[in-house]
Amino acid sequence: MLTLCAALAFVFSLAPCQADAQMVALIHASGSGEVNKVSELVERGVNIEGVALDGWTPLTNASSNGQLDVVKFLLSHGAHIDRGTGDIPEKGVTPLFLAAFNDHVDVVQFLISKGGHLKLDPVLKESFISRVNSFKNPALAELVKSALDGDLKTENYPTKSP
Numbered sequence: 001m002l003t004l005c006a007a008l009a010f011v012f013s014l015a016p017c018q019a020d021a022q023m024v025a026l027i028h029a030s031g032s033g034e035v036n037k038v039s040e041l042v043e044r045g046v047n048i049e050g051v052a053l054d055g056w057t058p059l060t061n062a063s064s065n066g067q068l069d070v071v072k073f074l075l076s077h078g079a080h081i082d083r084g085t086g087d088i089p090e091k092g093v094t095p096l097f098l099a100a101f102n103d104h105v106d107v108v109q110f111l112i113s114k115g116g117h118l119k120l121d122p123v124l125k126e127s128f129i130s131r132v133n134s135f136k137n138p139a140l141a142e143l144v145k146s147a148l149d150g151d152l153k154t155e156n157y158p159t160k161s162p
Contacts, residue, residue, distance in 0.1 A: 022041055022044065022046045023046060023047070023050045026038060026041045026042070026046045026048075026050060026058050027052060027056065027057075027061050028061075029058075029070075030059070030062040030074065031062060031064070031065045031067065033062075033069065033070055034070075038058065038073055038074070039073060042077055048074060048078055049078075049079060055086040055092050056085050057079065057083060058079065059071065059074045059075070059081075059095050060083070060093075060094075060095050060098055062095075063095035063096070063098045063111065064095075064098035064099065065102070066099065066102065066104035066106070067107075068106045068107050071099075071110060071111070081095065081096075081111065081114055082095075082096075082116060083095075085098075093124065094117060094118060094119050095107075095111055095116060096108065096111040096116035096117060096118055097118050097119075097120065097124075097128070099111060100132075101128070103136075103137065105140045105143065108140060108143050108144065108147075109143060112143060112146070112147050116147070117147070118144075118147055132144050
């Protein structure tokens with residue numbers, strides 16, 4: 001018979017060491033924009049950098065879902081702005097990438113203002129460039145282009161003409 005913890009670990013793909021109900025609640029509340037719940041859980045000592053098996057953190061979930069108030073809260077309480085998803089956090093997609101990919105302009109603006117980076121690896125370059133060029137919001141496309149790192153320069157992929 002499965003315990004509640006094991007069942008939650010399976011449903012939410014959490015690593016066993018992180019598979020407690022409070023961690024599941026923090027990741028869920030972050031993506032749902034429940035700032036009061038996020039605050040309550042963090043005050044109880046739930047790890048703000050807790051990681052699901054797929055490498056997602058409360059900040060990556062909040063950023064991906066456009067939850068600006070939660071993003072602000074998490075960063076103000078020590079969440080790492082550029083921690084990527086996946087097995088190797090330095091190589092996974094960052095909160096800024098997730099916010100941009102999902103068209104969350106306010107979150108993109110905020111993360112850029114706080115020093116967030118895209119940190120794209122070669123595998124993601126082409127799909128992300130294509131995505132940026134398809135943005136219906138030209139302001140968002142320009143914001144994202146301004147944040148591109150290293151070898152990804154704005155002049156390498158102009159925005160589509162309207």
